[in-house]
Amino acid sequence: MRQYQLYINGEWIDAKSGGTFKVLNPYTEEAIAEVAKGSREDAQIAIDAARKAFDSGIWSGLPPQRRCEILLDIAERLAAKQSELIELETKDAGMTTRMSSMADIPGGIGQFRYYAELARSVPFYEGLPPMEFPTSYNFVLREPIGVCGQIIPWNAPFLMAVSKLAPALAAGNTVVLKPASYTPITALELAKIIDESDMPKGVVSVVTGPGSTVGEEIAANPKVDKVSFTGSTEVGRRIMELASSTVKKVTLELGGKSPVIVLEDANWDVAIDGVLYGVYLHSGQICVAGTRLFLPGSIHDEFVEKLVAKASHMKLGDPMDWGTDMGPLVSAEQRDRVEGYIKSGLGQGARLACGGARPKELEKGYFVEPTIFIDVKNDMKIAQEEIFGPVLSVIKYSSVDEAIDMANDTIYGLAGAVWSEDMGRAMDVAKKIRSGTVWINEHHMIDTRHPFGGYKQSGIGREMGIYGFHEYTEIKHVYMDLVRKRESKLWYGMVCSG
Numbered sequence: 001m002r003q004y005q006l007y008i009n010g011e012w013i014d015a016k017s018g019g020t021f022k023v024l025n026p027y028t029e030e031a032i033a034e035v036a037k038g039s040r041e042d043a044q045i046a047i048d049a050a051r052k053a054f055d056s057g058i059w060s061g062l063p064p065q066r067r068c069e070i071l072l073d074i075a076e077r078l079a080a081k082q083s084e085l086i087e088l089e090t091k092d093a094g095m096t097t098r099m100s101s102m103a104d105i106p107g108g109i110g111q112f113r114y115y116a117e118l119a120r121s122v123p124f125y126e127g128l129p130p131m132e133f134p135t136s137y138n139f140v141l142r143e144p145i146g147v148c149g150q151i152i153p154w155n156a157p158f159l160m161a162v163s164k165l166a167p168a169l170a171a172g173n174t175v176v177l178k179p180a181s182y183t184p185i186t187a188l189e190l191a192k193i194i195d196e197s198d199m200p201k202g203v204v205s206v207v208t209g210p211g212s213t214v215g216e217e218i219a220a221n222p223k224v225d226k227v228s229f230t231g232s233t234e235v236g237r238r239i240m241e242l243a244s245s246t247v248k249k250v251t252l253e254l255g256g257k258s259p260v261i262v263l264e265d266a267n268w269d270v271a272i273d274g275v276l277y278g279v280y281l282h283s284g285q286i287c288v289a290g291t292r293l294f295l296p297g298s299i300h301d302e303f304v305e306k307l308v309a310k311a312s313h314m315k316l317g318d319p320m321d322w323g324t325d326m327g328p329l330v331s332a333e334q335r336d337r338v339e340g341y342i343k344s345g346l347g348q349g350a351r352l353a354c355g356g357a358r359p360k361e362l363e364k365g366y367f368v369e370p371t372i373f374i375d376v377k378n379d380m381k382i383a384q385e386e387i388f389g390p391v392l393s394v395i396k397y398s399s400v401d402e403a404i405d406m407a408n409d410t411i412y413g414l415a416g417a418v419w420s421e422d423m424g425r426a427m428d429v430a431k432k433i434r435s436g437t438v439w440i441n442e443h444h445m446i447d448t449r450h451p452f453g454g455y456k457q458s459g460i461g462r463e464m465g466i467y468g469f470h471e472y473t474e475i476k477h478v479y480m481d482l483v484r485k486r487e488s489k490l491w492y493g494m495v496c497s498g
């Protein structure tokens, strides 16, 4: 079994309490790693180190070219370890090897490279309109914010770790990262690689341990300048509350209940598979999963029939097996949660078109079958709350306006999708969906260069692209006066004319 300590101030150390916890493989239900269980005290030591490293200028003071070289070197070391990372991620998170090798790991490495390059290519000076009277040069200096606390979820652990660390480091910040307790392994492997690089000590620390202690300390500690969090909306609210004591900057990437609106003229050949991919990728444990499907009454029955035929043939099993379509949920607790929602759907009058149970042929692993509910009303719990499991709620509509109203009738606004062959109509719908991303005839397409984040209670701020980079910078306006003579100053005569 792998053993991991805390990575603090460039050293691998045990938790102060000496405590550890086990990490399970959700397919075998067996422990695959033992990890140090950090506490508030460990988090404080890491934060102090990050504070010292930031204030010394050991990282932010390096020429951007040098920061770029160190980050690129880390990206190359990650690329050299790609196949090991793919295997570890699959065993830790239960995501299929198809997903970890086609999206999560190479996507994360690509993102690391992208931000490494931005470290030297983004201008840290931006000119402002000059002033003629009084004559002055004006510009913006983009500076790092300082110590960034970063807290991530379990669904795409490596990609999440990179999308927090890489932009923060590229902009010159120092970081304390807390991985999710279900899936800390690849973030700790990333720390190993950072440790082997020329990254100065204290710039990056990775502290594993419970959200209720390590996470809360990061969000509340006055030495932290910014908290960046990805996870549930409920915990996001708590993070904001804790961060408010010292008015920290916050970036929140929270939950979603993304609508998928199929118009009558959609190309079924692609849309059927697209809808299934939208909801069942990673067993539905994706914040942008298309979990509410809006179908016009005219095509509802036939469309559902085709969805059910395909969903019931999806292959569940060992995520390490290339033939597996869907792996297990991350934990027994998560499976309980999903099953609770299935019960609630039935209790509120929705009907199962397929799924709803654990697959009989699999004795181990936290599986739930691909599940489709019909006769769903948009105000039911299964249509309003984030399930984070393989559950699709199908809702009938009679006009596109009604579909849009229902699509927007949610506290969330992370993503949405429209399926239609008429780009004009699709664009009209896309404009009316209140969310941070809308796909037309696609789902899940997220590119390192494109902004990602939520409207409404799905979050604050954006990640990815230059947008994500700027979230890790402060904007300083510098006013450089060009009027030398006292009598020519604007204020001459206003205060001191003598």
Ligand code: NAP
Pocket: 151, 152, 153, 154, 155, 156, 178, 179, 180, 181, 182, 209, 210, 211, 212, 214, 215, 216, 219, 230, 231, 232, 233, 235, 236, 238, 239, 252, 253, 254, 255, 256, 286, 287, 288, 386, 388, 414, 454, 458, 459
């Ligand atoms: P979660 O329960 O909110 O946990 C996320 C992280 O916060 C974990 O590291 C957790 O630590 C920590 N945490 C828990 N309670 C905390 C507290 N009181 N103070 C500080 N930190 C705390 O979310 P999850 O169940 O891991 O992930 C699923 C959620 O993430 C879903 O809602 C999903 O939509 C969202 N998500 C959003 C995006 C996005 O970009 N918008 C992407 C992926 C996932 P422990 O693991 O130790 O409990």
Ligand code: MG
Pocket: 023, 024, 025, 026, 091, 092, 093, 182, 183, 330
């Ligand atoms: Mg795990």
